[in-house]
Amino acid sequence: MNDAEMDTPVPVIDLDIVMANLRRMQDYCDLHGLKLRPHIKTHKMPDLALEQVRLGAVGITCQKLGEAEVMVDAGLTDILMSYPVIGAAKAARLGALARRATMRVAVDNPVALRTVADAASQAGREIGILVEFDSGRLRTGVTTVDEALALARAVVATDGVRFDGLMTYPSSAATAPFIAAAKEAFAAAGIEIGMVSGGGTPDVWSKHETVGLTELRVGTYIFHDRATVGNGVATLDDCALHVHATVVSRPTPDRAVIDTGSKSLSSDLVAPSVGKGFGMIREYPDAVIERVNEEHGMVDLSACAARPEIGERVRVLPNHVCVVVNLHDTVVRTRGGEIDGDGTGVWPVAARGRSR
Amino acid sequence: MNDAEMDTPVPVIDLDIVMANLRRMQDYCDLHGLKLRPHIKTHKMPDLALEQVRLGAVGITCQKLGEAEVMVDAGLTDILMSYPVIGAAKAARLGALARRATMRVAVDNPVALRTVADAASQAGREIGILVEFDSGRLRTGVTTVDEALALARAVVATDGVRFDGLMTYPSSAATAPFIAAAKEAFAAAGIEIGMVSGGGTPDVWSKHETVGLTELRVGTYIFHDRATVGNGVATLDDCALHVHATVVSRPTPDRAVIDTGSKSLSSDLVAPSVGKGFGMIREYPDAVIERVNEEHGMVDLSACAARPEIGERVRVLPNHVCVVVNLHDTVVRTRGGEIDGDGTGVWPVAARGRSR
Numbered sequence: 001m002n003d004a005e006m007d008t009p010v011p012v013i014d015l016d017i018v019m020a021n022l023r024r025m026q027d028y029c030d031l032h033g034l035k036l037r038p039h040i041k042t043h044k045m046p047d048l049a050l051e052q053v054r055l056g057a058v059g060i061t062c063q064k065l066g067e068a069e070v071m072v073d074a075g076l077t078d079i080l081m082s083y084p085v086i087g088a089a090k091a092a093r094l095g096a097l098a099r100r101a102t103m104r105v106a107v108d109n110p111v112a113l114r115t116v117a118d119a120a121s122q123a124g125r126e127i128g129i130l131v132e133f134d135s136g137r138l139r140t141g142v143t144t145v146d147e148a149l150a151l152a153r154a155v156v157a158t159d160g161v162r163f164d165g166l167m168t169y170p171s172s173a174a175t176a177p178f179i180a181a182a183k184e185a186f187a188a189a190g191i192e193i194g195m196v197s198g199g200g201t202p203d204v205w206s207k208h209e210t211v212g213l214t215e216l217r218v219g220t221y222i223f224h225d226r227a228t229v230g231n232g233v234a235t236l237d238d239c240a241l242h243v244h245a246t247v248v249s250r251p252t253p254d255r256a257v258i259d260t261g262s263k264s265l266s267s268d269l270v271a272p273s274v275g276k277g278f279g280m281i282r283e284y285p286d287a288v289i290e291r292v293n294e295e296h297g298m299v300d301l302s303a304c305a306a307r308p309e310i311g312e313r314v315r316v317l318p319n320h321v322c323v324v325v326n327l328h329d330t331v332v333r334t335r336g337g338e339i340d341g342d343g344t345g346v347w348p349v350a351a352r353g354r355s356r
Numbered sequence: 357m358n359d360a361e362m363d364t365p366v367p368v369i370d371l372d373i374v375m376a377n378l379r380r381m382q383d384y385c386d387l388h389g390l391k392l393r394p395h396i397k398t399h400k401m402p403d404l405a406l407e408q409v410r411l412g413a414v415g416i417t418c419q420k421l422g423e424a425e426v427m428v429d430a431g432l433t434d435i436l437m438s439y440p441v442i443g444a445a446k447a448a449r450l451g452a453l454a455r456r457a458t459m460r461v462a463v464d465n466p467v468a469l470r471t472v473a474d475a476a477s478q479a480g481r482e483i484g485i486l487v488e489f490d491s492g493r494l495r496t497g498v499t500t501v502d503e504a505l506a507l508a509r510a511v512v513a514t515d516g517v518r519f520d521g522l523m524t525y526p527s528s529a530a531t532a533p534f535i536a537a538a539k540e541a542f543a544a545a546g547i548e549i550g551m552v553s554g555g556g557t558p559d560v561w562s563k564h565e566t567v568g569l570t571e572l573r574v575g576t577y578i579f580h581d582r583a584t585v586g587n588g589v590a591t592l593d594d595c596a597l598h599v600h601a602t603v604v605s606r607p608t609p610d611r612a613v614i615d616t617g618s619k620s621l622s623s624d625l626v627a628p629s630v631g632k633g634f635g636m637i638r639e640y641p642d643a644v645i646e647r648v649n650e651e652h653g654m655v656d657l658s659a660c661a662a663r664p665e666i667g668e669r670v671r672v673l674p675n676h677v678c679v680v681v682n683l684h685d686t687v688v689r690t691r692g693g694e695i696d697g698d699g700t701g702v703w704p705v706a707a708r709g710r711s712r
Contacts, residue, residue, distance in 0.1 A: 007445040007712045041650060063651045083651060084604035084613075086667050089363040108605050111666040139652050140605040140613050248440035249464050249496040257440075257496050263682050264711045267623040294397060294678055295419045295439060295711060296495050310467040311442055322650055326619050327683070329709045353685045353708075355620045355651060356363045 006332050006345070008246040008313065009260040011324060015335040017240035018048070018222055025204070025221050026056045032208035037061050037080055037197065039219030042322045044351035045331075046074030048222065059102070061199075061217045065093045066354025072101045074350070080130070080197065081105040082167065082217060084112045084140060091115045095122035104128035106167045106197075108141050113154055113161070120160030129155045130167040130197060133182075135174045145181045152191050164194050169217070171198025171210050179212030202231045225321035230274025241331075242282065242315035243324060245297065247308045256299040256308055260316055261292040264327055268320040279316040284308060289316070326352055362688050362701070364602040364669065365616040367680060371691040373596035374404070374578055381560070381577050382412045388564035393417050393436055393553065395575030398678045400707035401687075402430030404578065415458070417555075417573045421449045422710025428457045430706070436486070436553065437461040438523065438573060440468045440496060447471045451478035460484035462523045464497050469510055469517070476516030485511045486523040486553060489538075491530045501537045508547050520550050525573070527554025527566050535568030558587045581677035586630025597687075598638065598671035599680060601653065603664045612655040612664055616672055617648040620683055624676040635672040640664060645672070682708055 006012065029036040038052045039061040049060050049071055059078030062068040068079050079101055085094050097103055098119060105116045107129055120127040131151050134141030142148050148166065155163040166182060168175055179196055186193050198210060199217030201224075207216055220227075223241040224234040243264060249257040258281075265279050277289040278297065284304050291298040297316075301307045308314060318324040325331070329352060332345040339345030362368065385392040394408045395417040405416050405427055415434025418424040424435050435457055441450050453459055454475060461472045463485055476483040487507050490497035498504050504522065511519040522538060524531055535552055542549050554566060555573030557580075563572055576583075579597040580590040599620060605613040614637075621635050633645040634653065642659040653672075657663045664670060674680040681687070685708060688701040695701030 007443075007449075009711055084615075086602055086604045086615075087363075093363075108607065109666050112604070134607060138611065139607075139647075139649060139654050141607060143607055246442055248442045248468070251464065251490060251495075251497060251499055255494070259440075259442075260711075262622070262624065262679055263709075266618070267625075267679075268618065269623075291495075293495060294682075298495050310465050323618055323623075326650075327709065327711075353619075353683065355365055355616075355683075 006244060008244050009264040010244050011241055011328050011331040012244050012315075013223070013331050013333045014240045015333050015340055017238060021222055021224065021238060021240060022052055022055055025218060028205065029216055030056065034208060034213065035215040037215055037217050038222070039063070039082070039199070039217050040067060040071060040351065042219035042325065043222050044325055044349045044354070045347060046071055046076065046350055049076055050074065058215070061219075064355055065090060065097065066356045067351040068097055069093070070351040070354060072097055076101065078102045079104070080217070082169065084108065085115050085119070086112055087115060088118070091118040092122060094119035094127070098123035098125040098127050104130060104164060106130045106132040107151065108132040110151070110154060113151065113158060117158045117161050126160060126162050128162050128164040130165050130195070131155070131163075132167045133178055135168045135170065135172040135178065137170065141168060145178065145185050148182055149185050149189060149191070152186065153189065156191060163191060165196055166193055167197040169198070170200025170202070171207060171213055175213070176211045183212065201228050201233060204233055220321060223321045226280050226317050226319045227270050227274060230270055236317070239317055241321050241325070242317055243279070245314050245316050247310055247312045247314065250310050253307075254300060254302045256287070256301055258289070258297040258299055258314065258316070259295065260297045261295045263294045264324070265292060265297065265316065265318055266320060266323040266327060267292060268323055270319045279318050282315040282317055284314065325349055328352065362600060364600050365620040366600050367597055367684050367687040368600050368671075369579070369687050369689045370596045371689050371696055373594060377578055377580065377594060377596060378408055378411055381574060384561065385572055386412065390564060390569065391571040393571050393573050394578070395419070395438070395555070395573050396423060396427060396707065398575035398681065399578055400681055400705045400710070401703060402427055402432065402706055405432055406430065414571070417575075420711055421446055421453065422712045423707040424453055425449070426707040426710060428453055432457065434458045435460070436573070438525065440464065441471050441475070442468055443471060444474070447474040448478060450475035450483070454479035454481040454483050460486060460520060462486045462488040463507065464488040466507070466510060469507065469514060473514045473516050482516060482518050484518050484520040486521050486551070487511070487519075488523045489534055491524045491526065491528040491534065493526065497524060501534065501541050504538055505541050505545060505547070508542065509545065512547060519547060521552055521570075522549055523553040525554070526556025526558070527563060527569055531569070532567045539568065557584050557589060560589055576677060579677045582636050582673050582675045583626050583630060586626055592673070595673055597677050597681070598673055599635070601670050601672050603666050603668045603670065606666050609663075610656060610658045612643070612657055614645070614653040614655055614670065614672070615651065616653045617651045619650045620680070621648060621653065621672065621674055622676060622679040622683060623648060624679055626675045635674050638671045638673055640670065681705055684708065
């Protein structure tokens with residue numbers, strides 16, 4: 001690989017590390033009897049989703065229908081929509097997907113249930129439903145077992161849909177007690193909870209301790225990032241994606257400017273306990289990307305013994321890799337230290353920007 | 357326009373407001389004898405750049421060569437690169453552009469100058485150079501008049517390039533004193549400062565008070581956003597772009613979840629004095645988008661008298677519109693309250709993601 005041929009800023013993915021990360025997670029799930037359903041929102045590349053399934057994943061997770069459309073086009077056949085699908089336009093799209101793949105959808109309210117039922121009706125295919133509950137993140141999900149049961153009853157009473165079980169994100173200390181209480185209440189109501197889907201890379205290696213979980217949804221583990229390293233579930237050696245950048249200015253001895261800003265690294269931060277700034281420069285770990293503008297990264301070098309020259313290339317470990325991938329139409333991929341693929345190494349991020 | 361036909365999340369641009377914003381800025385520049393060179397990093401759409409030129413702009417500003425390539429392909433002929441261009445790959449691309457359009461490039465160091473000179477040599481065309489100085493933002497730009505003069509001398513001594521003047525961003529209270537001191541020092545050295553380019557929408561209506569400024573670079577004014585409204589240079593009625601979103605969950609009375617997160621709104625915040633959260637919901641101005649995940653916007657409704665239902669559409673005014681546009685492959689545009697264009701209203705963001 002000739003770094004100098006890849007113009008910056010460019011995300012570069014080490015496929016050897018990717019494969020090791022994928023195998024490690026599949027092995028973990030196999031060891032503990034958990035089904036693995038990787039979340040493709042991190043990589044958004046169909047061939048990597050197919051690789052995850054080839055290694056043993058039961059299917060994939062998508063956040064948005066636009067992602068699922070790209071994945072089904074590429075041959076993925078079993079998809080969980082872990083996100084509320086609402087409204088007539090989305091019902092039509094979900095129905096079209098249900099004619100081509102096994103679809104499940106998480107719902108936390110009756111309007112979402114109605115949308116899925118409309119999709120099933122249009123498709124003439126049954127669609128599985130998971131009731132989403134909140135394990136403390138305070139985003140989507142019903143907050144009580146009573147609400148979960150009421151929604152499950154509504155699912156059972158609705159034509160064209162099938163109640164498959166429960167879903168939460170992330171699974172946490174609050175998850176097992178909810179599952180236990182739900183099992184009791186649902187059993188009394190004569191409703192079987194066939195599966196319980198949890199997830200989240202940040203504390204993934206203890207997920208098997210959550211009693212009742214049957215399936216794991218994780219995304220970030222394919223690449224890892226500064227946040228997951230900071231959380232202790234990965235090491236710097238497990239990080240498969242770096243944004244290669246060039247030092248474009250050295251206005252003062254203590255300041256460098258690199259050609260990655262919020263349009264290529266995002267503005268996402270990490271917890272103060274993990275580190276400062278908008279990414280970690282691997283060659284200068286004591287440097288701090290203290291501010292980003294759209295295309296500028298302002299780097300404080302005051303703690304650095306060695307300092308970069310103008311024109312020097314550096315590798316930035318992103319704070320949050322999922323939003324970084326989503327900024328780039330293409331990535332460069334390497335294998336065995338050489339550019340992978342057709343010689344250019346350039347791969348499209350096929351589901352980039354599919355937020356609808 | 358039938359809102360329900362535009363699936364969410366989707367950026368929707370009101371072209372009537374755009375045109376009023378473009379005319380107001382051109383009128384301002386005309387009134388004060390400033391040349392207007394709009395920055396296209398905000399909209400990234402060639403037809404809007406052509407409209408800016410049609411209304412009187414002397415040319416456009418691009419941050420990255422990838423943007424300039426899209427704009428020159430579309431017929432733009434006069435471009436200022438307001439960003440350091442560094443390295444052999446970029447020299448080749450700049451050279452190719454210089455054969456097709458009038459190019460100027462800002463530099464703040466000798467390595468950048470060398471790159472531009474290489475490009476000029478490859479193109480067989482002279483390329484204009486502005487020396488960038490820092491007016492207090494502490495990103496790129498030389499920090500003293502002595503450095504500016506040394507670099508200008510180097511430009512004058514370099515074949516293929518032409519010293520055109522100075523550039524800074526944003527122009528501020530520190531700008532006029534720097535210009536005055538530079539004029540004296542450069543005159544003593546026999547170097548003419550032909551133009552001085554400043555800019556920045558956040559305080560744009562006082563830019564004419566900066567003695568010595570000849571040209572204005574502004575981007576955000578085309579759409580405006582929560583930040584520029586907060587800065588007092590625009591009103592809510594001047595805001596031309598909103599991200600239309602759907603309420604997808606109402607887990608508790610005080611919480612709504614909308615289908616826009618950091619992948620469609622970005623994680624950019626505004627100053628605390630301007631407001632809280634990740635955007636402003638126009639229909640519920642007392643609601644706070646207190647957290648975003650990638651596709652979730654968590655809305656605190658506790659201060660709201662009226663509250664939205666699941667399935668309801670809302671319009672989110674972005675905190676920072678430039679990074680929002682860069683997240684979306686397409687936007688919907690309206691004119692006279694009706695969908696513009698071919699009936700779908702869908703327009704590509706042609707230079708989206710062109711960070712290289």
